[in-house]
Amino acid sequence: MVNAAIVGVGHTKFGRATDKQLQELAWEAIKEALQDAGITQRDVQFVAVGNTGRWSSDPLPAVVISEYSDLCPAGSIRVEAACASGSAAVRAAYQTVASGQADIALAVGVEKMSESTNLQVVEMIGRAGNFFWEFEQFGLTFPGYYAMYATAYLHRYGAKEEDLAAIAVKNHYYADLNPHAHFHKRITIDDVMKSRYVAWPLKLFDCSPQTDGAAAVVIASEKIARKLTDTPVWIRTQAVATGTSNLSKRSNFLSLDSAVKAAEEAYKRAGVERDKAYKYFDVAEVHDCFTIAEILAYEDLGFVERGQGYALAREGETYKGGRIPVNLDGGLKAKGHPIGATGVSMAAELTKQLRQQNPPERQADIKRGWAIAHNIGGTGHYAYITIYTLDKPPTG
Ligand SMILES: CC(C)(COP(=O)(O)OP(=O)(O)OC[C@H]1O[C@@H](n2cnc3c(N)ncnc32)[C@H](O)[C@@H]1OP(=O)(O)O)[C@@H](O)C(=O)NCCC(=O)NCCS
Secondary structure, eight states: OOOEEEEEEEEOOOBOOTTSOHHHHHHHHHHHHHHHHTOOGGGOOEEEEEOOOTTSSOSOHHHHHHHHTTOTTSEEEEEOBTBTHHHHHHHHHHHHHHTTSOSEEEEEEEEEGGGSOHHHHHHHHHTSSOIIIIIIHHOOOHHHHHHHHHHHHHHHHOOOHHHHHHHHHHHHHHHHTOTTOSOOOOOOHHHHHHSOEEETTEEGGGBOOOOEEEEEEEEEEHHHHHHHOSSOEEEEEEEEEEOOSSGGGSSOSSSOHHHHHHHHHHHHHHTOOGGGGGGTOSEEEEOOSBHHHHHHHHHHTTSSOTTOHHHHHHTTTTSTTSSSOBOTTOIIIIIOOOGGGHHHHHHHHHHHHHTTOSOGGGOOOOSSOEEEEEEEETTTTEEEEEEEESSOOSOO
16 A cells, blocks of 8 residues: 545535536636645546536536546546545545555545425435335435434433534534635524424524535645645545445444444554544544534544533534534535535545644644544445544555
8 A cells, every 4th residue: 555645625615506517616626626736637647526416417527527627538437425425536536546556646526416406405315325115115305314313312312402503503603714614604502493393303404505516635645745745634544334225224323333333443443542532633524414413423433422422512522622623614514515525525624624724713723633534425324434644654
């Protein structure tokens, strides 16, 4: 294995981009990432595009984006891992470099959800899982799936709807400080509690929105990374796991088994002690597609004991300066969740965090130089855990 690092990042404004085509959105992010890395299209040897894309027009997004961005004839691939498609793109680009097949690869995540109506998008996402046994037979939607986890969690641990709301309040606060975020609106617990129910106990402000946007990162081999930058952000390790498609086959609704498994594997490879995991990382990006998902993530990553995740949020321990700052960019909840872009956006955000390039109000204190991304596809159908570090991995 060759060591590989992120050497350039690009990010569009998330929101509604009805005036742009998919490839234009992608190019905005790609152009910025190439400039940040100090390279041109001719230096890129491989392109991985994360895009779920069932609601947008082009069935071959990697090709359309490559042509528009003048990246042909570099090899390309489009990858899908539901809401973790962006992390799958990072994986494809990272592995291409780590295996020695390219010195520079580009991971791009892009989604244009506004090409379909909200109801069509709700239906398409609702099919993500087991179409026949869950969507077709019972009409479950994604807010519905996560509502089952929220119901089980509140019941088991005695948490309140206000505890879920605390996640939304934090993430809207940080999104307001992030010019790339979908929403720039600070909210209170009361605002969340008064918002309309989408799937009990989840209300409008417990949900991530439907968003358009793109992000890109340039990944280079150690040899090239050293020439391009003084602060490469190394991909220390990435671990992946898959959950059952049928939720009826899950052991409980209090945790995502795939996330636990992927975290265990990543921690083992990186030498992280699970029960002290929060001490290893200066900052985390976790998959908060619904507020309950962020609380489960705290526990699945071992940042806190089982059943204590809601208290961590309530006590403000996941704000900047707390035990472990989480989603200082606004998270999926308020930065937005353009499905295929999210994992790449997490990689871009953590790179900027580790380089200390964010405005002070949402810049974590970087002491150890380690960060973690937790990106989930579906309801734990896919789990991608990626550890980024300023110090070079020992292998290579
Ligand atoms: C929650 C959801 C159903 C709301 O959709 P909707 O009822 O059609 O809402 P609309 O688009 O009509 O928006 C109505 C208002 O609410 C706002 N809004 C929409 N979604 C929002 C959200 N998630 N959080 C906060 N505000 C939201 C809109 O900006 C709009 O505000 P305005 O009236 O001031 O312009 C939709 O955002 C959704 O499907 N979210 C989940 C997406 C998902 O499942 N992703 C995958 C997760 S793994």
